[in-house]
Each structure stands twice: as C-alpha cells, then as structure tokens.
Amino acid sequence: MIAEPAAAFDGAGEVVDLKTLQAETDIAAPIAELERDLIGLAPVKQRIREIAAFLLVARARERLGLASGAPTLHMSFTGNPGTGKTTVALRMASILHRLGYVRKGHLVSVTRDDLVGQYIGHTAPKTKEVLKRAMGGVLFIDEAYYLHRPENEKDYGQEAIEILLQVMENQREDIVVILAGYRERMESFFGSNPGFRSRIAHHIDFPDYDDGELLAIAETIAAESEYKLSPAARAAMADYVARRRQRPSFANARSIRNAIDRARLRQAMRLFNEGGVVDRDGLMTIEAADITKSRIFAT
Numbered sequence: 001m002i003a004e005p006a007a008a009f010d011g012a013g014e015v016v017d018l019k020t021l022q023a024e025t026d027i028a029a030p031i032a033e034l035e036r037d038l039i040g041l042a043p044v045k046q047r048i049r050e051i052a053a054f055l056l057v058a059r060a061r062e063r064l065g066l067a068s069g070a071p072t073l074h075m076s077f078t079g080n081p082g083t084g085k086t087t088v089a090l091r092m093a094s095i096l097h098r099l100g101y102v103r104k105g106h107l108v109s110v111t112r113d114d115l116v117g118q119y120i121g122h123t124a125p126k127t128k129e130v131l132k133r134a135m136g137g138v139l140f141i142d143e144a145y146y147l148h149r150p151e152n153e154k155d156y157g158q159e160a161i162e163i164l165l166q167v168m169e170n171q172r173e174d175i176v177v178i179l180a181g182y183r184e185r186m187e188s189f190f191g192s193n194p195g196f197r198s199r200i201a202h203h204i205d206f207p208d209y210d211d212g213e214l215l216a217i218a219e220t221i222a223a224e225s226e227y228k229l230s231p232a233a234r235a236a237m238a239d240y241v242a243r244r245r246q247r248p249s250f251a252n253a254r255s256i257r258n259a260i261d262r263a264r265l266r267q268a269m270r271l272f273n274e275g276g277v278v279d280r281d282g283l284m285t286i287e288a289a290d291i292t293k294s295r296i297f298a299t
Contacts, residue, residue, distance in 0.1 A: 016060040025059075027052050030094040038084050039220065040213040047204050048088065048095070055099050072201040073101060073176045074168055076190075078183040079206025082252030085180045086140065088206075093138040096176060103136035103174065110139070112146040115160040123156040127163045135175050144179035145189035165195045172199075209252050214241045217253050221260045222286060232288035233263075243296045259294065266290040 022028060031052060034045055058071060073096065077085040090107050097105025110130055117123040131139065141147070147164075149155040168177050179186065179196065183205060190197040209217065218237050219229060229237060237259075244255055267290045271278055 014064055016063050018056065018060060021060060022056060025056070025098045025100075027056065027095050027098050030091040030098070033094075034088065034091050038087060039216050040209050041084055041088075041206065044084070044088060044204055044206055047202070048092065051092075051202060052095050052099075055096075055101065059099060070173055071101075072172065072199065074172070074200050075176070075178045075202040075204065076186060076200045077178055077180040077204050077206060078186045080182065080208055080252060082254030082256075083206035083208065084253065085206055086142070088204075089138060089140045089178050089180075092178070093176075096138065102138065102176060106134075106137035108134040108137065108139050109142065111142050112157065112160075115141070115164075116147065116155075116157050118156075120156075123159045124163060127160045131163070131167055131175065135171075138176045138178060140178045140180065143181045143185075145181050145185040148189055148192055150192065161193060161196075165199065168199045211238065211241050211245070214245070214252070214256050218256045218260055221257050225264070226284055227260075227264060227267075227286055228284055229286050230288065233286045233291055236288040236291040240291055240294060240296055247296075259291070260286075262294065263290045266293055 031045075031049060034048060038045070055071065061067070075092070077089065079085060086107075086109060089109075093102065093105050093107045096102045108130065114130055115123070115127045117126050147157040147161050149157055164177065167175065179189075179200070181189070190200075215234070215238050218241070219234070222228060240259060241256070244250055244259065249255075263286050267286050270287070270290060271282065
C-alpha cells in the first residue's frame with residue numbers, strides 16, 4: 001500500500017489546510033534544494049513547482065472525498081547533455097516520496113545497455129531486474145531513444161520496450177518512469193512508439209544555459225571543493241565559456257565541470273613547479289594561466 005500523508009483539518013468542517021499539509025509532507029525541502037543547487041532553468045523549476053502543487057491538491061481532494069483517481073506520473077525530460085536532467089529527477093523522486101506517491105523515493109538511473117540483452121532470452125531478465133530495483137521509486141532511462149533501433153531487425157530493444165510499457169500501465173502506482181534525451185530524437189522515438197507517448201503525463205524541456213549562467217556554474221563548482229577564481233581567472237573562464245560552447249561536443253554544465261577539474265590539475269602543477277611556500281589562499285585560488293592553457297585557446 002502507498003502511504004498517504006495525513007491532512008490537517010480545522011475541526012469546524014470539512015476543510016484541508018494546504019499550508020499545513022505542505023509542511024507535513026515537507027515537499028518544500030526538495031524544491032528549495034533545486035533552487036539552491038541548480039543555476040538558471042527557470043521554466044523547469046516552475047514546472048516542478050506546478051506538478052508538486054497539483055499532487056498536493058490531489059491529496060487534499062482525496063481527504064474531502066472528491067474524485068482524484070491515481071494521477072499518471074510518468075515523465076519525459078528533453079534537452080541537451082549537462083542541463084540538469086538527472087539532478088531534477090532525483091528531486092522529483094524525493095517530492096513523490098514525501099507526498100506518498102512512491103514507497104521509497106530512490107532513483108535508478110539506466111541506459112539501453114542496462115535493459116537490452118545481446119542474445120535471445122537475455123533482454124527480459126535484464127529489464128525485469130532493473131524494474132525490480134526501481135520498484136517503489138523512479139526509473140530514469142537516459143537516451144531512451146536508443147531502445148528503438150528499427151534499422152536492426154535482430155535488435156532486442158523492442159522486447160524491453162514492451163515490458164516497460166506493460167509495467168508503466170499496470171504498476172504505475174508503484175513506479176514512475178522518466179524518459180530522457182535530446183529533444184528531436186525523443187520526438188522521433190515517441191512517434192515510433194505511441195504507447196510511450198500515451199503513458200507520459202508530463203513533458204519537461206530543459207533549456208541550454210547562457211554564458212552568464214555557465215560562468216556562475218563554474219564558480220559554484222569551484223566553491224564546492226573550496227577553490228575560487230581570481231578576477232583574471234574569472235575573465236578567462238568567461239572567455240573559455242564563449243569559445244567552448246561553439247564546439248560540437250559542448251555539454252553545458254558537464255563541460256564546465258570538466259574545465260574546472262582540469263584547471264585544478266594545472267593549478268597543482270603550477271604550484272609544484274614554483275616549489276616555494278604556499279599559503280591557504282594560494283592553495284584555493286585558480287589563476288588565469290590555469291584556464292588559458294586549455295587547448296580551447298590554441299584555436
């Protein structure tokens with residue numbers, strides 16, 4: 001059975017205090033974490049707040065005996081790599097758990113390789129094992145369109161799709177499935193697999209970050225490990241962002257995290273080569289040279 005949070009009544013009649021219900025479920029916590037942990041993504045955050053409010057009101061309707069059949073909660077997250085889809089999925093799992101829509105609130109993140117076998121009789125047990133692990137929580141399937149490979153007659157992805165569709169329909173009160181990937185490819189995937197589209201209630205598109213947001217992300221990532229950018233390094237990082245996003249392999253926040261990791265390596269080598277005494281500030285500070293030595297600046 002799915003646990004249901006207790007609604008608050010004022011004793012004077014059949015009413016539900018939504019603010020009290022919100023406090024009891026504490027759904028504000030994961031939403032606040034989204035605001036704190038993710039820079040930008042305003043439309044995504046707004047959609048998450050809307051879904052949370054809808055589900056909270058659905059609980060209130062149940063308490064007053066109003067029609068509120070089990071909502072369809074399966075979702076589609078579309079957008080380019082590094083735009084926060086997995087992070088948002090984690091917070092959504094927490095929200096659903098706090099509202100009693102999933103028993104555990106954990107996230108199981110997989111790709112095609114975790115679901116599809118390479119020979120006859122291999123796919124079904126693989127897919128069912130993943131679903132077993134995800135029961136009571138959220139199953140996040142990244143690059144979901146790779147499940148469908150019509151160009152290969154011997155591909156076993158269709159078997160995984162059929163099992164997923166059955167579980168999404170028959171066990172939707174105990175598992176939420178989130179399909180993720182590039183927007184255009186996901187549209188093509190849904191066109192080829194209408195069973196998925198009919199089971200998806202919420203489609204959320206994740207926009208790319210702009211240059212200012214990416215620079216803020218770089219500073220946030222550095223600060224998480226107790227590093228900081230000097231004023232010159234900050235200017236260099238702004239230049240890096242503008243150059244890097246022009247490359248075909250650009251992956252938004254993921255590319256920026258990699259850039260900060262490499263800058264930390266260069267900083268360590270610079271300090272080692274200088275060979276002198278270094279203070280706390282020196283150990284924390286990334287300088288412009290630690291960024292401009294990137295091959296991005298060589299072209």
